[in-house]
Amino acid sequence: MKARCDKVECDPGQLITFPTPSRFKLEDQPLVRSYIDRFHPESCEFNFSNLFCWQEIYDYSWFIFKGRLVIYEGVNNCGFMPLGEAFSPDELKELSHHLICMGFEPDISIFPREYVDAYPDIERFYTIREERDHAEYIYRVDSLAELTGTKLHKKRNLISQFKRRNPDYSVRPLKADDFPIARNFVRHIIETREKVSQDLEDEFKAIERAFDNFESLGFEGIALWVNDKLVAFCVFSRLTHDTYNVQFEKSDLAFKGAAQVINQETAKFLQNKCVYVNREQDLGIKGLRQAKLSYEPERLIVPHTLIFKT
Structure with missing residues (x-):
């Protein structure tokens, strides 16, 4: 320094x-x-x-x-x-x-x-x-809710497969009684990884803090259930007058299509609340970048850093 x-x-x-x-x-x-x-x-x-x-x-x-x-x-x-x-x-x-x-x-x-x-x-x-x-990925909420067009055909297909295999699925708002279940759900996802990264542990701490202050921080969320088993959830909050920010989203990989269902159901939940959804960054992770681009973002917000000349 x-x-x-x-x-x-x-x-x-x-x-x-x-x-x-x-x-x-x-x-x-x-x-x-x-x-x-x-x-x-x-x-x-x-x-x-x-x-x-x-x-x-x-x-x-x-x-x-x-x-x-x-x-x-x-x-x-x-x-x-x-x-x-x-x-x-x-x-x-x-x-x-x-x-x-x-x-x-x-x-x-x-x-x-x-x-x-x-x-x-x-x-x-x-x-x-x-x-x-x-870079942050900005989507039109109606685009994520409707998933129209040939490029999003695979998403619609995966959602249809999930619904056929799990006819007893349900989607409901995330409530305080669900927080301990969601915490255990995230913990299980982390512990089943071959290698637990510090990034996942850090995110878990942030999720815990979000649940501990959920209402005070203006968080909202939805959860996807198959019978009484939690298979995915999403937590989000308002950023500006026309944009919501999706902050935490987790799904059980054993339930094929659960990730696509929770993504679409989140957009449906938000359709009357905002125009855009900010789904945050890919952090240079190849698979995550491909997944975010595959949903056809409206635009990317690419930040710039000003490095001071001393």
């Missing part, structure tokens, strides 16, 4: 005292939500429920800088695009200096291509890096 900061002089009288060690608290939700409602970020990274559930894993913290909400991620050591009126390149440079003065890295991520194009002189201060592996 020191090698990148030697050229920056910090005025002790102007240091920001945030981020706070307590990170995101439930009582911070109205403030964060007010920024989301006003500035309509497309990225799921700004969803308060995500920030709250994943904060221990990604070491999130936040502060207000010149009226903008700035989130800092301590694992990848970068700030998020300030949420508020767009900063000029000179103002972003000032923010990077403040990050350095707080002992953090000065890079800032989750910038859309539109910002980089609108401010070409940003390259005076930053190197621009496209982050394809962190």
Whole structure:
């Protein structure tokens, strides 16, 4: 860190005292939500429920800088695009200096291509890096619900197979009484893997936190049952006025077509609530990328990271 900061002089009288060690608290939700409602970020990274559930894993913290909400991620050591009126390149440079003065890295991520194009002189201060592996998949909810067209024929086929093999299946909203069952369901999926990855363990912790604060964080969900056996579930929440964010989705691979059924049933559940569904990133995982692309996304949100030139 020191090698990148030697050229920056910090005025002790102007240091920001945030981020706070307590990170995101439930009582911070109205403030964060007010920024989301006003500035309509497309990225799921700004969803308060995500920030709250994943904060221990990604070491999130936040502060207000010149009226903008700035989130800092301590694992990848970068700030998020300030949420508020767009900063000029000179103002972003000032923010990077403040990050350095707080002992953090000065890079800032989750910038859309539109910002980089609108401010070409940003390259005076930053190197621009496209982050394809962190692109977010945006779908029209009616497209996921209806699955029309030849390219989605295989999805419809798998759903039909599931329904023929499991005529006693049911779909219902996820309730508090279902949370222990869903926890055990996820735990079983993890433990049956040949190799348990840290990513799956981290996700399990985030799911537990989501269930522990389900109503407070505005989560909703549905579950797919065959008789009394849980075979899939999906948890989601509102991101903006026209977009929901699907955050956790799990299915039992022993039930062929369960993943496609829960995907479609989620879209049907959301049809009267939103226009778009953000199904988050593929993280560069080949199989996951293929699966997300196979559903014909409306568009991808490809973020860019601004790497500060010190």
